[in-house]
Amino acid sequence: DAMVIQNPRYQVTQFGKPVTLSCSQTLNHNVMYWYQQKSSQAPKLLFHYYDKDFNNEADTPDNFQSRRPNTSFCFLDIRSPGLGDAAMYLCATSRTAFPQETQYFGPGTRLLVL
């Protein structure tokens, strides 16, 4: 059974056209994360929610925003995608933010910017 679901799996958008990626989880975990993974690079944490508390990484561009309307869903909004934003976007969840808690990843959404 899928535990962390990401939709769509592939997304094509135009340069500058806002796009929203979706993540949902059936684990009832408190923490949800968004990572960006460019080709042949390590996943890079963009931000995370602990319940409703939003935590932005210092080097995450303002172009990236997130919403978490409830425990199960979290969205990544890219306000004005540039060519450099083409990447795999990974959603992950964990029960708490303690380091020993496993982070479970979704399958990712591959974003292409034309």
Add this chain to the structure above:
Amino acid sequence: QKEVEQDPGPLSVPEGAIVSLNCTYSNSAFQYFLWYRQYSRKGPELLMYTYSSGNKEDGRFTAQVDKSSKYISLFIRDSQPSDSATYLCAMLGSNYKLTFGKGTLLTVNP
């Protein structure tokens, strides 16, 4: 110097070989050491994690940590074609933030 260094490979081995994957790190604050497997076009899947120096075994997989050298390894015994994937090391300090290596692309040839 990057916090986590991992040779991206690619690494190609015959079926049945023993595979050794390695990472080095520079941040002494890292306490937890994880290995993720990522199949093409999929999200990372946690394989193993260790907290202390030494070895941890799970089936055909052994994770090894040497904190004095800041060096971690993942060994795969009797490798199978289904093990073909990218293997990412990752590390945690005292908080939630995973720091990943770039990943090593492994191909096991039948």
